Every structure is written in C-alpha cells, then in structure tokens.
Amino acid sequence: MLRALTADTPNGIKIPIALEELGVPYELVRIDLTRGEQKQPAFLADNPNGRIPVLIDDEGPGGGRLSVFESGAILLYLAEKFGRLLPGDPRGRLRALEYLFFQVSGVGPMFGQVGWFKRSAPEPVAFAIERYQNEARRLTGVLEQRLEQSEWLAGAEYSIADIANFGWLRVANYADVDLDDFPAVRSWVGKIAARPAVLRALERVAAMPRL
Numbered sequence: 001m002l003r004a005l006t007a008d009t010p011n012g013i014k015i016p017i018a019l020e021e022l023g024v025p026y027e028l029v030r031i032d033l034t035r036g037e038q039k040q041p042a043f044l045a046d047n048p049n050g051r052i053p054v055l056i057d058d059e060g061p062g063g064g065r066l067s068v069f070e071s072g073a074i075l076l077y078l079a080e081k082f083g084r085l086l087p088g089d090p091r092g093r094l095r096a097l098e099y100l101f102f103q104v105s106g107v108g109p110m111f112g113q114v115g116w117f118k119r120s121a122p123e124p125v126a127f128a129i130e131r132y133q134n135e136a137r138r139l140t141g142v143l144e145q146r147l148e149q150s151e152w153l154a155g156a157e158y159s160i161a162d163i164a165n166f167g168w169l170r171v172a173n174y175a176d177v178d179l180d181d182f183p184a185v186r187s188w189v190g191k192i193a194a195r196p197a198v199l200r201a202l203e204r205v206a207a208m209p210r211l
Contacts, residue, residue: 002026005043006053007033008205010167010174011108014071015053015078016205017163020197022082030208057081071167072104075160087157096154099146099161102139103168110135111168111175118176136175140182143169147184158192166192 004019004026006012019026031037031052039050047054047069055074060066068074076097079086087093113132117125143165146153153161169189172179179186192198 001058003029003056003058004053005029005031005046005056006205006208007031008208009033009052010111010171011071012052012167013201013205014163014167015055015074016201017166017198018075018078018085018160020201020204021158021163021195022078022084023197024082028204028208070104072100072164075100075164079160085158085160085163087154087159092155092157092159096157096159096161099143099153100164102142103161103164106139107136107143107165107168110139111172111177114175133176136177137181140169140172140177140179140185143188144182144184147188152188162188162192166198 002019002024004015006015006028007030016026016028031043033052037043038047038052043054044050046056046067049069051069053069053071053074055068055077057066057068057077068077076086086096110132114129114136117129117132121128143153150156152158153165166189168175169177169179169185170193172185172189179189
C-alpha cells in the first residue's frame with residue numbers, strides 16, 4: 001500500500017495528482033498543519049524536516065517499508081517505480097528533471113515567500129515583498145518561454161515536471177502573478193486542471209480523513 005501524508009497546499013497536491021495519473025491504489029492521510037501535526041514525533045520519524053508531503057511505501061526496495069520526504073524526491077521515486085511520468089529518452093528525461101528542480105528550488109520558495117511576507121509577517125516589509133514578487137514573475141516568465149516552444153515542460157510528454165509546477169501556478173495569484181500576462185502558462189494550467197486524474201486527485205484531497 002502507498003500512503004501519502006499530506007495537506008491541501010501547492011506542495012501537498014502534487015503527490016495525489018501523480019498517484020492518480022499513475023492509476024495505482026493509495027491512501028491519503030490529512031496532516032493538519034494548523035494543529036502542528038507535522039511536528040509530532042510520529043511524523044518526524046518519517047520526515048525530520050517536519051514538512052508535508054511524505055510518501056510511505058509498504059513495498060519499497062527489497063519489499064520493506066520505505067518513507068520518502070520532499071515532494072520532488074517523491075515524484076521522482078514514483079516515476080521510476082512505475083515507469084511513467086518521466087520520458088524514456090535521455091533528452092526528455094533531462095528536461096523533466098531540470099524543470100522539476102526549477103520548481104523545488106525556485107518557484108515554490110519564491111512564491112511561498114511572497115505569500116508569507118504579505119499574509120503572515122508580523123509587519124509589512126515592502127522591500128522583501130517587492131523582491132520576491134519580482135522573482136516570482138521572472139520565474140513565471142521562464143516557464144512562459146518554455147511553454148511557447150513546447151506543449152509540456154519536458155517536451156512532447158506530460159511529466160512530473162508539469163505536476164510539480166502546476167501545484168504553484170494554479171494559485172499564481174498567491175504570489176501576485178497575473179497569468180493574463182503569461183498566456184502560454186495560463187493555457188498549460190488550464191489543460192492540466194482539466195485532466196481527469198487531476199480532478200480526481202483534488203476531490204480526494206478535499207475529502208481526506210484526519211489522522
């Protein structure tokens with residue numbers, strides 16, 4: 001059995017989407033971030049960083065239990081385990097990995113910082129907000145250039161790179177990014193949002209039982 005310990009956040013939805021796209025059986029467990037469940041010993045045993053998501057695979061390498069944390073690592077693990085969502089040709093695989101790491105190192109942190117400084121900082125810090133907003137828009141521009149040339153981020157194939165970036169671009173307004181300024185990204189977000197597996201995943205996330 002595969003279990004995803006997660007929440008309804010831009011990072012949290014990536015793994016349910018991948019699991020639905022793969023069509024494999026899995027269980028979702030909601031981690032209540034508002035109650036600090038991600039900081040409890042049972043969760044920290046599987047992710048010492050205390051962040052969602054975490055994947056538990058009861059049939060990991062060698063047939064034993066395996067826990068995987070960090071959304072990018074989980075997506076790569078699933079793609080390799082099931083042989084899907086990652087192009088088989090070397091160039092396509094490399095493009096997918098580039099844009100996967102682009103998201104986890106750039107898009108997620110920068111978008112998240114905009115939201116934090118605007119909504120959670122004890123007091124406004126105009127310089128920080130402007131800096132992270134500008135960087136969020138610049139990164140979206142990089143995706144725009146890629147998607148003007150290619151249907152999907154890895155090339156001809158939908159992949160874990162698209163799933164990873166979609167989690168944040170579907171809520172681009174969180175970082176004050178207006179997708180009307182990035183028509184190729186807006187079209188790509190719409191295509192992914194309409195995929196049956198994505199719709200199923202978002203429905204399941206919304207209905208997750210509590211731990």
